[in-house]
Amino acid sequence: MLAQICQFLAVDSSNFPQNEHIIIGDRSQEGVHLIHYFLNLCQKQQRPVIFIGFNQTFNHYNTIAQKLGTNLLFARDENKNLLFIEALKLFRQCIIPSSTTNPDCEPFVQLLNGNVTPFINVIKRSFDNFAQRKLPNNPVVIIDDLSFLLNAGVLCKDVNILVSGLHHLVHSVGGSSVCFMHVDDNEDSEKVWAFASHRSSLKIEVSDLKSGYCKDVHGQMEVQWRSSEKTPRKFITKSSQFKVTDKAVYLFAAGLSTAVL
Secondary structure, eight states: OHHHHHHHHTOOTTSOOTTOEEEEEESSSOTTHHHHHHHHHHHHTTOOEEEEOSSSOHHHHHHHHHHTTOOHHHIIIIIOOEEEEOHHHHHHHHHSOOSSOOGGGHHHHHHHTTOOHHHHHHHHHHHHHHHHTTOSSOOEEEESOTHHHHHHTOOHHHHHHHHHHHHHHHHHTTOEEEEEEEOOSSHHHHHHHHHHHHHOSEEEEEEOOTTOOOTTOOEEEEEEEOOOSSOOOOOEEEEEEEEEOSSOEEEEOTTOOGGGO
């Protein structure tokens, strides 16, 4: 899985690129495998990761990671190079009244109220903790679903401010970011996707096959490499079809699978 996707995305499998801002837009239901890919890649490289789980819990990601040969529990509790923020659970606590107040919920309450600064500060403090330990590799921030915020009631402009603030913070420490979102057929979703794409240095768009459903080919990916402040490059676009299994993702050029000929 790692080798083929690394080759397709032009990502060094032994050295995650610095100052890279990656946005993944899923217009299907199959693009989430890329989140598992990037998380697994970072763990293989001992890259410090701040993972913000809006879409799924830590247990879900750890189960998938074990199938791919990675132990996130060890990374989180022993190596301590993975900080997993259970954003889904914390957001739920914000919305459902409780007799006890969890202080970890406050940045998410502020986010719902249009103030992204406390949320960005949570990430900054995590960067500071990694810096104190003098880890050899620069950190990566992964957000598993920006579109969750729109569905929860966060305004489009505030999600865009969050993306901008995250890029600025990550750039300041020489790190990288990976953001995933479902791109639905609504105006706010398209606006966030357009803004995040414009700010990205690597844009990945996942969609269904134009020919319709096929059990042997699950979708197609289009990748665009863009210039950024630290990574000047020629604008290039490349596409591929893919198939997802429990333990692997298979890529092939459009037209090479007999299933969709």
